[in-house]
Amino acid sequence: MALLLSSSLHPPSSPLNPKLNSLSTPLPNAVVTKRQLIINTTTSFSIIFGVQQNPVPQCLAQPSNPSKPSVLNIANTKAWFQFYGDGFAIRVPPEFEDIMEPEDFNAGASLYGDKAKPRPFAARFASTDGSEVLSVVIRPTNQLKITFLEAQDITDLGSIKDAAKIFVPGGATLYNARTIKIKEDEGFKTYYFYEFGRDEQHIAIMAAVNGGKAIIAGTTAPQSKWDDDGVKLRSAAISLTVL
Numbered sequence: 001m002a003l004l005l006s007s008s009l010h011p012p013s014s015p016l017n018p019k020l021n022s023l024s025t026p027l028p029n030a031v032v033t034k035r036q037l038i039i040n041t042t043t044s045f046s047i048i049f050g051v052q053q054n055p056v057p058q059c060l061a062q063p064s065n066p067s068k069p070s071v072l073n074i075a076n077t078k079a080w081f082q083f084y085g086d087g088f089a090i091r092v093p094p095e096f097e098d099i100m101e102p103e104d105f106n107a108g109a110s111l112y113g114d115k116a117k118p119r120p121f122a123a124r125f126a127s128t129d130g131s132e133v134l135s136v137v138i139r140p141t142n143q144l145k146i147t148f149l150e151a152q153d154i155t156d157l158g159s160i161k162d163a164a165k166i167f168v169p170g171g172a173t174l175y176n177a178r179t180i181k182i183k184e185d186e187g188f189k190t191y192y193f194y195e196f197g198r199d200e201q202h203i204a205i206m207a208a209v210n211g212g213k214a215i216i217a218g219t220t221a222p223q224s225k226w227d228d229d230g231v232k233l234r235s236a237a238i239s240l241t242v243l
């Protein structure tokens with residue numbers, strides 16, 4: 001499978017760690033459980049895709065404009081376990097565990113004509129200590145951008161820069177933005193990749209559109225963890241394949 005990378009927003013070559021205030025308050029004299037750590041780690045990702053049901057506000061922090069784009073370092077993930085979900089596949093880093101909750105599987109069902117509740121996550125995995133999380137969410141594109149036509153490709157949501165207003169939350173520090181084209185039998189499939197920092201978390205997302213649905217894979221970790229495991233986490237997000 002061939003990957004073609006191109007840069008559109010000219011990310012910084014050596015971004016500094018963002019100095020952002022965390023929204024979470026440490027619990028005094030208490031041991032933080034793995035579940036609490038997972039929740040804290042995925043807060044920013046959930047704010048964008050796991051909670052909002054209305055079209056995402058059009059807001060984006062202004063990225064810096066260096067003269068040269070940085071190299072996108074990724075690892076070979078062919079030896080990793082490949083998880084197959086509803087219309088997608090993704091590689092899972094070694095030692096990551098499936099952390100889908102029972103309510104995640106039950107969501108989407110309706111009883112007695114009640115409106116079905118959207119599933120928060122289509123897939124969710126975490127490191128053994130819960131500090132690093134890989135998630136996949138699926139959302140109708142008309143929840144992300146108001147349009148009368150059903151989006152068939154992510155370019156229908158706009159350019160890499162325009163779509164950043166959808167996928168990157170306001171107040172974030174944008175490190176990287178790439179258009180990635182993956183060769184398929186009938187041509188190339190376009191994906192948008194964004195990497196940014198928010199609330200002391202480092203986040204990488206890979207997004208594509210198919211049949212009116214946006215499939216978004218994201219990895220999140222504290223900035224201190226990303227310094228060591230960033231290549232692994234970035235590679236997990238980029239391994240997203242729309243089936």
